[in-house]
Amino acid sequence: MKDSIWQYVVSRPGSTRLPALMRILLGLTCLSKFGAMLRPRPDSTDIHLLVMIVFWPFAIALVLGLWSRLSAFMVGFILLVGYAGLGQFGPWRSAWVHHHTYILTVGTLLLCLTPCGRSLSMDRWWAIRQGKAQPERGELWGLNLIALQVACAYFFSGMDKSRWAFLSGAELERTLAELYFGSDPMPIPGWRQFMAFSAWTTVILEYGLAVGLWWAPARRYLIPVAIAFHFMLYIVLPVSTFTFTMCVLLMAFVDADAVDEFLERLMKT
């Protein structure tokens, strides 16, 4: 038992197709999210230009799987520079400091700790051509850190909401009022009770996900619930790429070999 936990923490051997899929999806999300922010602008600062120049080639390389781990590091690192440089002091500060930009940045950066280029990549294609292709298996311990980041986001978010102002449903009600309904109370019987129920459900779910996702038997139920929860948030609130990023990062909890088998079955049928 102790050995298997040790093995899981520092090694976690498995198929490299899972991190490769995550690399492609996170790379595309980065291009989608930051591409628009990292275009030349008349008021570009030096940091903006630096981030822009480094981001574009490495983000495209990340999606294609070219120097994959280096690309993941460079994209993640330069986005952290953007977070620190532009997010705190730059002219478009508010665009950089959101939770969804941070978790996308950290998720991409941590991907460099996984063998994300050994499958579904230009790196692999090149290695096959040279006759040096390695088997599509590797040590996926970096995925544990991505999983931990996801669990921390759920746990601390749940902790922040464990206040009466949220649990009473008031914060949800006023958020919906600001976004949709205006300052007129909803003429629906039980609306405030429904808000309170939704608030409690959200907090219980966030704590449940933070802990339960580590437990394999619960995972098969919790991951679909988490995905449904994020899509509900996507529809109701302006969360930008947060939903899609979290859905991709949730893959870090999944058994890589099971994903590999699933992909094999999918390709055979």
Next chain:
Amino acid sequence: MNEPVSKLRLAVIAVIAGWMILGPAYTQFGLGERYWFVRRWVMYHGFAKDVCMVEYEVVLPDGSREGVDRYEVLGYTGDKRAPKGVRVIKGRKGIEGHSRRLCNKMPAGTDMRLVARCADNKKGWKWVSRGKANVCAAKVPAKRQAPPKGRVTP
């Protein structure tokens, strides 16, 4: 895997995991100051923090009360959509301003009551008015009108 590599790896994992856990814990448990480089997971925490919910009612001669459609009173009917500042009222000042606008549109002597609650960071909602006083009773300053242009009949 050889032992030194796994120990080095464990050290890397411990540093990164420690940062992920202790950073938000440090700021969110209130152990220290907030720093921009320490992430807090407080999504939508301060969003809509000034929003108020309002209901206006007119007191009829027989003492009964009738709800007021504030959009209709202000002329936002049909396709004319009210601007956000009218739809979402923020803070006590926002309520006062909105009440003044409504009172100015109502017939003189109207007894209009306000039931309002505003966002409160601890309680969730805080009652601002429970409809006990006539909000139009206070002297409402008429909107200053610009002098008419062109020839003015003396």
